[in-house]
Amino acid sequence: MSFDFDFQQIFSAFIVLFAVIDILGATPIILSLREKGRPVSASKATLISFALMVLFFYAGDGVLRLFSVDIASFAVAGSIILFLMSLEMLLDIEIFKANAPMKDATLVPLVFPLLAGAGTFTTLLSLRAEYAACNILVGLALNMLSVYFVIRATDRAERVLSKAGIYLMRKFFGIILMAISVKLFTGNIIPLLSSLRQ
Numbered sequence: 297m298s299f300d301f302d303f304q305q306i307f308s309a310f311i312v313l314f315a316v317i318d319i320l321g322a323t324p325i326i327l328s329l330r331e332k333g334r335p336v337s338a339s340k341a342t343l344i345s346f347a348l349m350v351l352f353f354y355a356g357d358g359v360l361r362l363f364s365v366d367i368a369s370f371a372v373a374g375s376i377i378l379f380l381m382s383l384e385m386l387l388d389i390e391i392f393k394a395n396a397p398m399k400d401a402t403l404v405p406l407v408f409p410l411l412a413g414a415g416t417f418t419t420l421l422s423l424r425a426e427y428a429a430c431n432i433l434v435g436l437a438l439n440m441l442s443v444y445f446v447i448r449a450t451d452r453a454e455r456v457l458s459k460a461g462i463y464l465m466r467k468f469f470g471i472i473l474m475a476i477s478v479k480l481f482t483g484n485i486i487p488l489l490s491s492l493r494q
Contacts (some may be wrong), residue, residue, distance in 0.1 A: 301434070309435030315471040317381040317439055318445045321473060322410050324385065324466035326450045334401035338447035341402045341411065346440045349380045350433065353420045367418055368488040371480055374414020378477035381405065385470030411443060416481050 301466050326336055352359070360370060380391050 297373045299430045300428050302431050305391065305431035306434045306438075309423055309427055309432045310425065310438050312419060313416070313439045314442065316328040316476075316478070317443065318414050318472070319411070319443045320441075322406070323446065323450055323453060324462060324469050325381070325410065326406065326447060327462055328385075328466065329401040329406070330450070336447060336450075337405055337438055338444050340420055340467065341406050341447060342440050342444040344403065344407050345411040345443065346436070348407070349416060349420060349436055352412075352417045353424065353429075353432070355437075356417055356421055366488070366491065368423060368484040368491070371414045371484040372488060373419045375477045375481035375484070378413065378473055379411045380414070380465055381409075382470045382474035382477060385466050385473065401463075415476065417459070418480070418484075 329336060357367075360367060383389065384391050420432065420436075
């Protein structure tokens with residue numbers, strides 16, 4: 297791998313990934329999980345997410361081909377999960393039952409599908425076609441730093457914001473999450489259907 301570092305590429309990759317990962321939008325979800333007694337570890341979430349993203353960055357195409365799954369199908373499946381999560385936030389309902397054997401919410405739903413989900417994986421594969429790998433990885437690493445500090449700061453945010461403020465944030469970001477899921481769905485369902493017709 298050549299190390300042709302380019303500040304513009306690093307900045308562009310950082311901005312694109314920051315928008316897709318949307319850690320600020322995940323803040324109300326983290327607060328909600330903690331209210332339900334499901335702790336979240338900032339360091340564990342950051343390290344596992346980063347490892348999964350780097351692994352998928354290099355092996356994603358091969359893994360999907362192994363299961364005869366294309367990236368469009370993967371993205372559509374991920375968009376449905378994000379859509380259901382947005383419904384939870386907007387309608388105050390529980391779709392994903394907390395039946396997992398672990399109380400810790402770090403892996404599910406924080407790492408997957410919120411941080412290292414279909415949208416992020418799809419974006420990483422798309423960026424690889426445009427930018428040098430080293431620049432994408434630097435942009436990703438910077439995003440992981442922001443993820444760590446935002447998760448660490450959620451306790452402070454809970455103290456600063458009132459319950460009404462957190463509730464309004466949850467509704468607002470529920471709409472944002474729904475919009476992202478719809479965009480991810482519509483952007484991939486057309487090429488998926490086209491490939492099925494062939």
